Amino acid sequence: MSFYDDPKNAEDYIEIAKGYDGAELIKLLEPHLETGSSLLELGMGPGVDLNLLAEKFAVTGSDTSAYFVNRYKELHPKANAIQADAVTIESDNKFDCIYSNKVLHHLSDDELNHSFKRQAEVLNPSGIILHSFWFGDEVMKMHGMTFYYRQIQDVTKRIEDHFDTIDAQKYDEMDAGDSFWVLARKR
Numbered sequence: 001m002s003f004y005d006d007p008k009n010a011e012d013y014i015e016i017a018k019g020y021d022g023a024e025l026i027k028l029l030e031p032h033l034e035t036g037s038s039l040l041e042l043g044m045g046p047g048v049d050l051n052l053l054a055e056k057f058a059v060t061g062s063d064t065s066a067y068f069v070n071r072y073k074e075l076h077p078k079a080n081a082i083q084a085d086a087v088t089i090e091s092d093n094k095f096d097c098i099y100s101n102k103v104l105h106h107l108s109d110d111e112l113n114h115s116f117k118r119q120a121e122v123l124n125p126s127g128i129i130l131h132s133f134w135f136g137d138e139v140m141k142m143h144g145m146t147f148y149y150r151q152i153q154d155v156t157k158r159i160e161d162h163f164d165t166i167d168a169q170k171y172d173e174m175d176a177g178d179s180f181w182v183l184a185r186k187r
Contacts (some may be wrong), residue, residue, distance in 0.1 A: 002064045002065050003065075003143055003144055003145055004045070004063070004064075004065035004067060004068055005065050005066055005067045006067070007067055009143070010046075010065060010067045010068060010071070013045065013046075014045075014046045017045070017046070017048070020048075020173075021048045021049055021052060022048075022049040022052065022099075022101040022132070023052055024171070025049075025099075025101060025130060025132055025181055026049065026052050026053060026099075028130060028167075028181065028183055029057075029097065029099070029128070029130055029183075030056070032128050032166065032183070032185075033057065033096060033097050033128060034096075035056050035057070036056075036057065036058055037057050037058065037096035037097060038057070038058045038059075038060070038093070038094070038095045038096045038097070038124075039053055039057040039058065039059050039060070039095060039096065039097040039098070039099060040059075040060045040062060040089075040091070040093075040095045040097070040098045040099070040122070041053060041059060041060070041061050041062065041098075041099050041100065042062055042084075042086040042089070042098060042099070042100040042103050042104070043062070043063055043064075043086060043100050043101075043102075043103030043104075044061035044062060044063045044068065044069075044072065044081065045063060045065075045068055046068060046071065046072065047061060047068075047072040047075075047076070047079075047081075049099070049101050050072070050079075050081075053099065054079075057097070059080065060080045060081070060082065060091075060093065060095070061079065061080070061081040061082070062081065062082050062083070062084040062086075062089075062091075063081075063083065063084075064083065064084070064085045064086075065083075066083050069081050069082065069083045086100065086103055086104060086106075086107060086115050087107060087111045087114050087115045087118065088114075088118060089115070089118045089119065089122055091122060093122070094122060094123065094124045094127075095122060095123055095124065095127060096123070096124050096127050096128070097123075097127060097128050097129070097130070098119050098122070098123060098127070098128075098129045098130075098131075099129070099130050099131070100130075100131045100132070101131075101132050102132050102133065102134065102179075103131075104131050104133060105133050105134050105147050105148050105149065105150065106145060106146060106147065106148070107148065108146070108148065109148075112148075112158060113158055116129075116158055116159050116161075116162055116163070117161075117162060119162070120162035120163065120186055120187075123186045124186075125186065126185060126186060127185070127186045128166070128183065128184065128185050128186070129159075129163060129182070129183070129184050129186075130181060130182070130183045131155075131181065131182055132179055132180065132181040132182075133149075133150045133155065133179065133180055133181075133182075134147065134149045134150070134178060134179060135149065135150070135151070135152075135170055135177060135178055135179055135180045136149030136150070136151075136178075137149060137151065150180075152168045152170070152180050152182070155168070155180075155182050156168055156182060156184075159182070159184055162186065162187060163184035163185060163186055163187060164184060164185050164187055165182065165183070165184045166183045166184055166185055167182075167183050168180060168181065168182040168183070169181060
């Protein structure tokens with residue numbers, strides 16, 4: 001059972017995360033992705049970014065937490081949301097884009113490498129990825145979850161077998177320079 005399958009933990013997260021969304025990240029997709037393109041969000045949580053993405057794209061939300069997926073489907077009965085993890089991405093569908101906002105930081109080095117390989121497999125030709133991470137070098141454990149802070153060059157090196165980096169930049173989420181994003185196209 002994932003941490004967020006516990007309704008109290010999930011609802012606590014929803015309360016803490018109020019006011020945060022990936023609107024600025026999502027704007028980065030617009031020059032590279034046509035309106036109506038298919039998009040998979042990894043780690044949709046309560047669906048804040050998924051709702052924003054759905055304004056322009058044909059979205060599928062995914063999360064390892066059955067609670068988050070079921071909660072979202074109850075609020076949005078016509079939504080396409082699946083229970084899947086960011087490593088194996090168990091889907092037979094192909095997508096034009098895969099997006100995550102501070103999700104892949106839970107993956108170990110091996111899991112992250114496998115995820116990027118699998119993302120390339122489920123993307124259409126010339127598909128793109130956009131992922132954000134916490135910037136740094138530390139590994140933190142909290143509530144049974146592990147958080148891997150990463151460097152830009154670490155992530156761009158990990159994707160180079162499957163993707164060409166379009167751009168990667170640091171940005172401020174809670175503190176100056178605490179985050180970064182990577183945008184890349186499938187080879």
